[in-house]
Structure formats: C-alpha cells, structure tokens
Amino acid sequence: MSKPQRRFSLDSWAVVLALVAALLVRIGLIKTVPW
Amino acid sequence: MASSVALPQARATSFPNRFFGLVPGILLLLAVGYAGKFIEQSIAHYGKAHHLVLPNIEYVLWAILLGLVISNTVGIPQVFRAGVATYEFWLKAGIVLLGARFLLGDVLRLGGLSLLLVFIELALALTFMTYLGRAFKLSPKLTSLLAVGSSICGVSAIIATQGAIDADDEDTSYAIAAILALGAVSLFIFPLVGHALHLSDHAYGLWAGLAVDNTAEATAAGALYSDAAGKVAVLAKTCRNALIGFIVLGYAIYWAQKGQAAEVTNKAAFLWRKFPKFVLGFLFISLLATLSVFTKPQLSALGNLSRWAFLLTFAGVGLRTNLRELGKQGARPFIVGAVGEVAVALITLGLVFGADKWFHL
Numbered sequence: 176m177s178k179p180q181r182r183f184s185l186d187s188w189a190v191v192l193a194l195v196a197a198l199l200v201r202i203g204l205i206k207t208v209p210w
Numbered sequence: 211m212a213s214s215v216a217l218p219q220a221r222a223t224s225f226p227n228r229f230f231g232l233v234p235g236i237l238l239l240l241a242v243g244y245a246g247k248f249i250e251q252s253i254a255h256y257g258k259a260h261h262l263v264l265p266n267i268e269y270v271l272w273a274i275l276l277g278l279v280i281s282n283t284v285g286i287p288q289v290f291r292a293g294v295a296t297y298e299f300w301l302k303a304g305i306v307l308l309g310a311r312f313l314l315g316d317v318l319r320l321g322g323l324s325l326l327l328v329f330i331e332l333a334l335a336l337t338f339m340t341y342l343g344r345a346f347k348l349s350p351k352l353t354s355l356l357a358v359g360s361s362i363c364g365v366s367a368i369i370a371t372q373g374a375i376d377a378d379d380e381d382t383s384y385a386i387a388a389i390l391a392l393g394a395v396s397l398f399i400f401p402l403v404g405h406a407l408h409l410s411d412h413a414y415g416l417w418a419g420l421a422v423d424n425t426a427e428a429t430a431a432g433a434l435y436s437d438a439a440g441k442v443a444v445l446a447k448t449c450r451n452a453l454i455g456f457i458v459l460g461y462a463i464y465w466a467q468k469g470q471a472a473e474v475t476n477k478a479a480f481l482w483r484k485f486p487k488f489v490l491g492f493l494f495i496s497l498l499a500t501l502s503v504f505t506k507p508q509l510s511a512l513g514n515l516s517r518w519a520f521l522l523t524f525a526g527v528g529l530r531t532n533l534r535e536l537g538k539q540g541a542r543p544f545i546v547g548a549v550g551e552v553a554v555a556l557i558t559l560g561l562v563f564g565a566d567k568w569f570h571l
Contacts, residue, residue: 185299189302190303190490193302193303193306193307193488193491193495196307200511205515207510207511208512208514208515210514
C-alpha cells in the first residue's frame, strides 16, 4: 500500500533554509554570526 | 539521518498551529545545546583563571550528556516533542552550510577516497551482517534491515528499506533500537580509540564517517575529536548517505524477486526519491565557495551558522535517546548489531590505516 508522499520532503526544506541563509549572508543582510 | 522522525505527520491542524507547536521543542534544543557550550567555556575560563590544566571537553559531549540526563530522568513532556524531533532537520541544514568550509577540490579528493572506501566497507559489512543474522536465526527481513542500518546510513536507511521490502513494524523498531543504542555507545568509544591510536584529524574523521551509523552520531563523534575531524566525518558520512538509494533498490529488487515485496517499476524515480537531497545542497554551497562567491567574513558567517545548526542537532541526539526504551527491545538484534558494528569499526579502521599509508591523509 503506497503512503501519501509529501510534495516537498523535509530534506528539501533543510536545503532551502540553508540556501536562503547563504543568500542572506551573500547580500549582506546577515553580516556576522558569533560563535 | 532519520527523515521519518523529523516532524509529526500532517494532521487536521493548520500550518500556523503546527509551526508554533515546534517552537517549545526547538527552544529546548537551543537551551540544552547552549548550556553545553556554556559549560565548556566555563571550564576553560576556570582553568585559565586558576592556572590549571583541565581536559578540554567539547560542548558536543556536554550537550549530548545534558540531553541524555533530561530524557532519561524527567523525560520529554509532550509539548516539546515535535520541536525536539526537528533535530534531523537542523542536521541537514548544517551539513549544507558546512559546504562553505570545503573547496570543491577537497570534496572531490577526500570524497573520492571516501567513496572508494565506502564501496569496500559496504561490500564487507553487508556480507558479514547477512551471515551474522543467519547465524543468530534472526528473521531474514530483520537481518536485511540491520545490514542496511549498520553498513550505510543508520535509521533513515532502515526506514527507507522498510517501505521498499515491506518489513514488519516490529522488525523495523528492533533494528532502529539496536542502531540507535550502538550509535550512542560509538559516541563515547570512538574518540577514546582515536586518541589511543594517535589518529590524525583526517584519519579519525574518515573513520568516524565510515563506521558510525547515524549521520547525527557520526557528526558528533567527529566533532568530539576536533573541528577538522568533524568536517571530514561529515564528508565521509555524506558519501555513504549518497549511496543509500542504490542499496535500498538492491534490497527491494531482491525481496520483490522472492515475491515478498512490491515490484520496483521505475528505478530512476525510485533512486531519486531515496537520494538525500542535502548532499546536492552541500555540493552546491561548496561550489559557490570554490568560485569565490563569498568573501572570507561571509564564509566565516556561514561556517558559524552551520555550527549553530549542529548545536541543535547534538542536543537532540541526547534528548531523543531513551535508554529504557532501547533496553526493552530484546538482546538478540542488539547482539547481532553490536558484533556487526565492532566488525565494521575494525574493517574501516584497517581501511583508514591503509588509506593513510597510501594517500597520506
């Protein structure tokens, strides 16, 4: 029995979040991230 | 990398409700992870102020220990559970961002070597685990699940395989419990063995990435050794993860031929569905870093964002490990898993020593 598939997996959302973060850093909206 | 435990299934609740339902658990991850960082820094400051040489215990270990104490004493109240389960999400986002700390050339060199070792490890581990499962008279499908879990990618590989070979839920939970318990043990044993053998950061990272099952535990085991070892461990583990689709497809075809699982009609679509997409994100960010799309301070910011994402992950590793639940699963799958893990650890250690000798890691 096939399970309903999510159109966008959690895996893909994690990639999207990381890419958005990278974009924000690139355009200067996030300048420094302390550690 | 257990994708299944990441978020609760969609219910009749609205998106805002589900979103805000995650907030308490994510804050708990942050609090536990930050407490780990605070303890590490406090010990370092105390040692410096009093001119004492204290062991540098990384925040990774403190975060995991704090999480373990909370989950095995007071437990995780329901309100936090959905948010705590997002730790896998942060792990994947952290791996993608970690790509900024690798030049593509390094990825190809170390990744190519890792892939070569992964192929050897997979062949030996799958064969050995299958033999071991038969020797201990485990059900054939449980044996398949344990073999996949210990050789390739831990919990997510088991879950991907369960769907593909129509394995019982009970077998699946046995295999997951064994792999999780052994992953927790590896966290403490691997750094000790690495230090005892004076492994270099690269050699140790490669070993942890090849031998520790779950991506979260492999990342933590690497980071416990050193920052550089953590990077290499993630890269090696990512190479293993990239092969998950092929292994699951192999098992799906095997069980379908025996008439005990559904036929795989479209193999390319099957492989794409099982392929961990964060591997592509990692390579993409690494490509951007190689093309100098980011300045040095921007690379540093991305590296730190990745560290914050891993901090949430390490807290989650401790918080989701319930030792009592793991103990309830029975001894036999655990013994098979443990013997298999020790074998995989020894095989991969031998491979890493060989690679170190030939390729000077």
